[in-house]
């Protein structure tokens with residue numbers, strides 16, 4: 001099982017109810033949550049409402065055989081990673097190879113050998129959970145637990161495309177902790193890390209679970225994506241987060257750290273011309289508004305709509321400051 005609270009969901013598909021019963025009897029003792037289907041269509045229907053961890057699939061069934069069911073499962077994003085083990089009396093090489101080719105991970109020969117069936121099921125569940133963990137790690141920021149930068153490029157285009165296609169609104173908040181360098185300098189890097197973690201926890205606690213999401217954009221810069229939200233709503237949320245953060249005392253060891261943060265908010269709705277809705281434009285605008293918030297004194301929210309922009313109008317606010325800094329050092333070296 002993946003953890004103590006969640007039972008693994010196993011789907012058993014076989015047109016012979018006796019076979020279903022035999023498999024269920026073998027697996028029942030392990031405490032799995034079991035679901036049954038007597039044909040491919042019912043099985044595919046069940047996958048729409050239940051998240052399965054493993055599917056045991058008979059090959060020879062009337063109408064839709066197991067190969068076909070497996071092919072359909074592998075074409076669907078929701079089910080493509082669910083391991084399928086074929087239950088089959090056909091153990092000739094050709095049938096076995098065909099099973100692997102359609103996306104099966106293993107096969108169990110009929111008549112069933114209970115210890116073997118159980119061992120194969122357990123092994124594939126373990127592999128499935130290891131795979132899920134690796135997948136999760138690859139999209140998560142290890143320090144704060146929110147999405148990492150690379151998952152922005154994976155998720156954001158999809159999110160924007162969906163909103164654009166269905167004429168829905170979507171907003172983006174880019175936020176950055178003010179004078180964060182001072183936190184590190186005053187309390188140490190570890191305290192800085194704890195502060196970052198807390199900052200994300202506060203944000204996570206204020207957004208809609210499973211709809212909105214947060215990703216680490218850079219060091220102490222985070223992106224909040226708000227589907228189905230216009231910029232007025234996003235502005236209100238950013239303002240609420242800003243106030244909450246500025247009033248909170250972050251307890252790290254014996255220190256109480258107070259921080260403020262700045263926010264750049266933008267987004268689009270059904271009235272926004274489609275040609276200006278793009279990942280680059282929306283990020284560029286949130287960056288521009290964040291830059292304004294910083295320039296006007298920090299600890300504030302700056303919001304504006306998406307506009308048609310020319311490339312040179314905006315730069316990344318971090319980059320601009322780095323350029324400023326390096327120019328300063330060059331100048332300093334000259335006059336030294």
Ligand code: GH3
Pocket residue numbers: 143176177178179180181182184188189190191192193196218219220294298
């Ligand atoms: P501003 O108000 O202009 O944003 O000032 P700032 O000091 O927050 O910005 P600056 O870009 O000058 O410094 C950001 C600092 O964030 C410097 C960097 O060491 C720190 N930082 C980035 N990532 C991490 C991290 O993972 N942990 C810790 N502790 N510090 C980090």
Ligand code: MG
Pocket residue numbers: 176177178179180181220
């Ligand atoms: Mg900062």
